[in-house]
Amino acid sequence: EILSADVNITTPGPIFEPITAGPTTTLDVVTLQNYLNGFGNAIVRTDKATPIGGTDLGNITVSSAITWNNANSLTLTANNDIIVNALVSSSGAPAGGNITLTAGNAINLNNALTSLDNGTLAGVIKLTAGSGGITSSAPGILTADSLQILSSGSVNLPNGNGFNTV
Numbered sequence: 001e002i003l004s005a006d007v008n009i010t011t012p013g014p015i016f017e018p019i020t021a022g023p024t025t026t027l028d029v030v031t032l033q034n035y036l037n038g039f040g041n042a043i044v045r046t047d048k049a050t051p052i053g054g055t056d057l058g059n060i061t062v063s064s065a066i067t068w069n070n071a072n073s074l075t076l077t078a079n080n081d082i083i084v085n086a087l088v089s090s091s092g093a094p095a096g097g098n099i100t101l102t103a104g105n106a107i108n109l110n111n112a113l114t115s116l117d118n119g120t121l122a123g124v125i126k127l128t129a130g131s132g133g134i135t136s137s138a139p140g141i142l143t144a145d146s147l148q149i150l151s152s153g154s155v156n157l158p159n160g161n162g163f164n165t166v
Contacts, residue, residue, distance in 0.1 A: 073099070
């Protein structure tokens, strides 16, 4: 979970992943934002070449807003689901960064993903989901220069969901 404390996770990046098997791993949103703003692209993942086991389902939940101000990219990769409950936004010059979400099962968008260059559409948002598909509960949720959506399940963007692209 991306929240307010580093617990059982590798830092300082560029790859943030669980260290040991356990029920919960959290990544402090400030740690992640500092990395994106000061060092480069960041990857948050539950999957590993050698799974560590445990009771964690392999979900990533964005519970605190993730914002950064440059063209660095953020990738979230989960064995199971990705749940976005808070804003994920790149806004910088000369371009906004790319945002990539890859879930083994489902992606649930309950808040916006945006990539802007000083208010102008920028970057790429790429969503890849397994059989659980991609769903959204908020309108105007995806704002970028380019969108790429791939799912072996359904893609459901109700309630006037808008794709804001060039």
